[in-house]
Amino acid sequence: MKKIIISVLGHDRPGIIAAVSEVLFRNGCNIEDVSQSILQTEFAGVFIASYPATLNTDELRGRLSEALDPMRLSVLLCEVDPAGVWETPPSEPFVITTMGPDRPGLVAGITELLARFGVNISNLKAVFRGGDNPHQNTMIYEVDIPLDVDQNLFREALYERGRQLGLDVSHQHREIFEAIHRV
Amino acid sequence: MLTQIEVLSTLEMLKNEHLDVRTVTLGISLFDCASDEPARFIDRMTSKIAALARNLVKVCDEVAVRYGIPIVNKRIAVSPIAVAACSCAPDRMVEVARAMDRAAKAVGVDFIGGFSALVQKGFTRGDHALIEAIPEALSATERVCSSVNVASTRAGINMDAVYLMGKTIKKAAELTRERDGIGCAKLCVFANIPEDVPFMAGAFLGVGEPDSVINVGVSGPGVVKKALDRARQANPRLDLGQISEIIKHTAFKVTKVGELIGRRVADALGVPFGVVDLSLAPTPNVGDSVGEIFQSLGLSSIGVPGTTAALALINDAVKKGGAFASSYVGGLSGAFIPVSEDLNIAESARRGFLSIEKLEAMTSVCSVGLDMIALAGDTSAETLAAIIADEMAIGVINKKTTAARLIPVPGKKVGDKAYFGGLLGEAPIIPVPGADSSAEFISLGGRIPAPTQSLTN
Numbered sequence: 001m002k003k004i005i006i007s008v009l010g011h012d013r014p015g016i017i018a019a020v021s022e023v024l025f026r027n028g029c030n031i032e033d034v035s036q037s038i039l040q041t042e043f044a045g046v047f048i049a050s051y052p053a054t055l056n057t058d059e060l061r062g063r064l065s066e067a068l069d070p071m072r073l074s075v076l077l078c079e080v081d082p083a084g085v086w087e088t089p090p091s092e093p094f095v096i097t098t099m100g101p102d103r104p105g106l107v108a109g110i111t112e113l114l115a116r117f118g119v120n121i122s123n124l125k126a127v128f129r130g131g132d133n134p135h136q137n138t139m140i141y142e143v144d145i146p147l148d149v150d151q152n153l154f155r156e157a158l159y160e161r162g163r164q165l166g167l168d169v170s171h172q173h174r175e176i177f178e179a180i181h182r183v
Numbered sequence: 184m185l186t187q188i189e190v191l192s193t194l195e196m197l198k199n200e201h202l203d204v205r206t207v208t209l210g211i212s213l214f215d216c217a218s219d220e221p222a223r224f225i226d227r228m229t230s231k232i233a234a235l236a237r238n239l240v241k242v243c244d245e246v247a248v249r250y251g252i253p254i255v256n257k258r259i260a261v262s263p264i265a266v267a268a269c270s271c272a273p274d275r276m277v278e279v280a281r282a283m284d285r286a287a288k289a290v291g292v293d294f295i296g297g298f299s300a301l302v303q304k305g306f307t308r309g310d311h312a313l314i315e316a317i318p319e320a321l322s323a324t325e326r327v328c329s330s331v332n333v334a335s336t337r338a339g340i341n342m343d344a345v346y347l348m349g350k351t352i353k354k355a356a357e358l359t360r361e362r363d364g365i366g367c368a369k370l371c372v373f374a375n376i377p378e379d380v381p382f383m384a385g386a387f388l389g390v391g392e393p394d395s396v397i398n399v400g401v402s403g404p405g406v407v408k409k410a411l412d413r414a415r416q417a418n419p420r421l422d423l424g425q426i427s428e429i430i431k432h433t434a435f436k437v438t439k440v441g442e443l444i445g446r447r448v449a450d451a452l453g454v455p456f457g458v459v460d461l462s463l464a465p466t467p468n469v470g471d472s473v474g475e476i477f478q479s480l481g482l483s484s485i486g487v488p489g490t491t492a493a494l495a496l497i498n499d500a501v502k503k504g505g506a507f508a509s510s511y512v513g514g515l516s517g518a519f520i521p522v523s524e525d526l527n528i529a530e531s532a533r534r535g536f537l538s539i540e541k542l543e544a545m546t547s548v549c550s551v552g553l554d555m556i557a558l559a560g561d562t563s564a565e566t567l568a569a570i571i572a573d574e575m576a577i578g579v580i581n582k583k584t585t586a587a588r589l590i591p592v593p594g595k596k597v598g599d600k601a602y603f604g605g606l607l608g609e610a611p612i613i614p615v616p617g618a619d620s621s622a623e624f625i626s627l628g629g630r631i632p633a634p635t636q637s638l639t640n
């Protein structure tokens with residue numbers, strides 16, 4: 001069965017997920033994955049759904065817009081192409097955390113380094129609110145570091161980049177966090 | 184997905200609260216090295232330690248980097264030398280200690296424990312030879328640690344051994360007098376010694392243990408103190424039941440980290456994992472003190488009235504948290520109160536809040552005993568033995584481990600300060616009221632019988 005990926009963006013409010021899933025249901029689609037996030041006042045949702053061969057995706061896009069336009073939400077719909085999917089190399093999960101004063105280029109500076117080492121970000125939560133509270137100016141990257149990356153080289157490069165950006169950087173194995181917080 | 188609070192609170196424990204793995208201790212059995220030729224025993228021992236411990240430091244450093252958790256000390260514990268090298272005469276026992284020291288140095292570990300004997304019920308020739316060799320062995324080596332178990336709940340107290348250890352401590356102090364008797368800092372006298380302690384000076388590999396094993400000692404007094412401070416600041420009306428819960432949760436987290444790291448090191452070395460010993464073990468660094476925890480509990484200083492109750496609460500909560508976190512908690516697991524190794528405890532002793540009597544009372548509810556206590560250099564062997572006997576009695580009757588690590592500092596008197604340096608710290612010399620009044624009792628010798636608590640079958 002073919003799959004589509006749909007993203008929905010706009011001001012957060014009650015009823016967004018209900019509206020999208022209602023249209024998908026009425027058009028014979030089956031939701032396989034859905035994830036939503038709210039940043040400040042804005043909603044972002046991503047859906048992956050399988051759909052029947054008889055369904056025209058342009059028509060589905062139209063029906064979604066019809067339902068979501070009155071809520072001033074943007075919708076993007078693509079077919080999932082099974083070809084060309086990036087395959088994760090054997091990796092270990094780590095958590096990289098930064099704390100430090102906000103300035104332009106922090107996310108770009110860290111992620112450029114991650115990309116150069118082939119480190120994939122599986123989850124990212126970053127907040128920059130200014131002020132002195134480190135908890136208000138943090139980036140938490142959950143990443144997968146390929147086994148063939150030289151850990152020492154990577155760590156040194158990461159810490160050096162942190163120094164350049166004025167950030168306090170930590171780099172821990174994810175298992176530590178799970179050991180401490182999960183029963 | 185991890186939450187922000189999970190990530191940030193963990194980092195706080197690591198960065199500001201001294202969460203670390205205090206020691207990874209590789210146990211190595213020496214029973215297959217036994218020989219009636221001391222030189223052959225030494226050769227076999229040296230080769231075995233080199234073979235098994237060659238990568239210990241490297242692997243620990245790699246795991247520490249990978250997990251972002253410091254492994255502060257890497258150590259070795261061997262089978263009790265009095266058993267493994269039982270045919271050696273005292274001078275040969277000293278040779279064994281020197282060889283242990285060299286082997287430890289060669290693989291880069293800071294301490295090797297197991298220059299030990301188990302004599303709770305009586306002596307073998309090997310036990311006598313080892314104990315006679317202890318003073319010279321400890322003065323001639325840097326890294327060798329020694330322990331002698333003189334009592335158990337099952338056997339009672341071997342008072343001949345207690346007296347002998349009083350004399351041995353005096354000699355060990357004398358032979359290291361230029362360093363304030365530091366030889367005694369590497370010598371523990373035990374009741375009910377556990378066979379899997381990773382912490383020095385009591386670490387050795389018991390006779391029921393495997394050929395090699397990784398035991399891990401985790402600590403974290405700083406983590407406990409900060410957790411208490413935060414919780415009490417957030418809610419000043421917390422009662423002691425709620426405080427116990429906070430210590431328990433903290434001990435749980437620390438133990439989980441210790442077991443994770445220990446298992447990774449054990450896997451990498453191809454050695455079985457043994458136990459996590461969760462002990463609040465201080466170092467002479469600010470923020471890494473057991474004494475400070477008492478202040479966080481509302482006592483002006485460790486040692487003032489209320490201290491024993493607070494220690495009982497801490498020790499119990501630490502054990503409960505540890506026991507939930509791991510099925511393989513062992514060793515001493517509780518709170519250590521080594522006077523010289525904790526700035527705050529040493530200061531309390533200096534101010535007179537911590538007398539030897541109060542310390543003894545505290546050992547009935549802490550995990551070990553009279554630890555790193557500096558006494559006047561003219562304290563007699565009989566008085567030392569009597570202090571040890573009292574401490575052993577607490578362990579034997581309460582079915583717990585107790586120990587005495589006493590240092591009669593040569594040439595110094597009450598009120599002076601003893602300096603040991605490094606992790607061993609410094610301590611004021613405290614008085615022993617009624618010293619020199621126990622010689623007749625101690626000279627009676629024999630074995631104090633096992634109590635009825637031993638009749639559990």
